Amino acid sequence: MYETAREYLTTVRDLHRFAVSRFNAAELFYGHGTSEAWDEAAYLILATLKLPIDRLEPVFDARLLPEEVELVLNVLQERVVTRKPASYLTKEAYLGDFKFYVDERVIVPRSFIAEILFNDGLDPWIEHPELIHNALDLCTGSGCLAILMAHAFPDAAIDAVDLSPDALDVAEINVLDYSLGDRIDLLDSDLFEAVQDMKYDLIISNPPYVDAHSVEELPPEYLHEPVMALGSGEDGLDITRQILAQASAHLNPHGVLVVEIGHNRDVLEEQFPTLPFVWLPTESGDGFVFLLTREMLVEAGL
Incomplete structure (x- = not known):
């Protein structure tokens, strides 16, 4: 044919x-x-x-x-x-007007957090961009969210970490393409491991969050993506639980944590009933990205 x-x-x-x-x-x-x-x-x-x-x-x-x-x-x-x-x-992907280099070493960029950054969706939790002096992107992958943060918060120095050296190689291509090498520091790290002494005004993460059953049912297109970038334990929340357990120690007073979790809202709220999750609105609904302040985490004993 x-x-x-x-x-x-x-x-x-x-x-x-x-x-x-x-x-x-x-x-x-x-x-x-x-x-x-x-x-x-x-x-x-x-x-x-x-x-x-x-x-x-x-x-x-x-x-x-x-x-x-x-x-x-x-x-x-x-x-x-x-x-x-x-x-x-x-070898390219778009988030809004931003174009990124991608290949099979990283998950194809797609994130509700990008939409939130585009639309000033962190207001009133962050009233003015200049209040963010340093920020952290956990599980950065291609570096796309770190780059979007650098544009949304022009005064911020940003650490972007990932456990995959291959992903960091791709992220470096994108960081250099946007001439942000002096503001974004790429670190090989298992979550907070390489930033133990650091505290941030803002931490964001789009971690793996697909539950085990859904991983088994993924269409062939998704199976070309790195396995470690998709699944996160039986319920999809293994990495999210680690982030919640450690985040308060790495947030400045009034610091903000923003994490994307896909369709796992009900499971997460059941596991953390004392956390007052703020669910940020997106075009697809308000159950995909949560926000917590350092004070919320500390009051909940985390």
């Missing part, structure tokens, strides 16, 4: 229609930046052709050179055959 396509498809419209049909027939799974075949096909075609990824219509009827058609068809075929997330094929 792809050999025949090379002969007959000549325009972006042709390739887009072909891609949507192939993606639907293969029953691909989305969730790494797009949510349906139409958008995924548009992104892969435009990114492969080095065109603006948000402007499909102006180039819909553009005729392509044979080598351009070949290039696009190869990428589309790889997406179907390997079931790799599109970001691993293009």
Whole structure:
């Protein structure tokens, strides 16, 4: 089929229609930046052709050179055959207007915390950006949230830690791309291990939080991501519990902790009934990211 396509498809419209049909027939799974075949096909075609990824219509009827058609068809075929997330094929991922380099060494960036940072969602807990002088990003992965924090809090020095040296290599690429090497310090660390003597005004984390049952049921696309970046014990909360147990010792007075936990709100609240979790609103609901202050943690005995 792809050999025949090379002969007959000549325009972006042709390739887009072909891609949507192939993606639907293969029953691909989305969730790494797009949510349906139409958008995924548009992104892969435009990114492969080095065109603006948000402007499909102006180039819909553009005729392509044979080598351009070949290039696009190869990428589309790889997406179907390997079931790799599109970001691993293009080596890029977006959070809002921020673009990051990614490959199989890191999870594809996606975080409700990014949305919260974009929308000033930490107000009134952090009234003014200049109040944040130092911050910590636990489980930084590609470094995307550390970079977003550096833009949201321009006076902050940021430590970004991860247990994976491979992930830190990718994070370094992104930190250097944004010329933030003087503000973001990348550390090989198991959570707080390398920052034992440090205290912060803000700690954020998008840790692994998929429970064991859900890990077993993940679509093939997710299985290309690092295993250590997805699951966290039987209930998905092993790392979150470690963060809660240690965070107060690393927060300044009135310091703030922000952690993403996916769909685990009910389980977490049942395990920590004395913690007054503040659930931050996102477009998808208010049960995915919690906020606690140092004082809340201390009063709860943590």
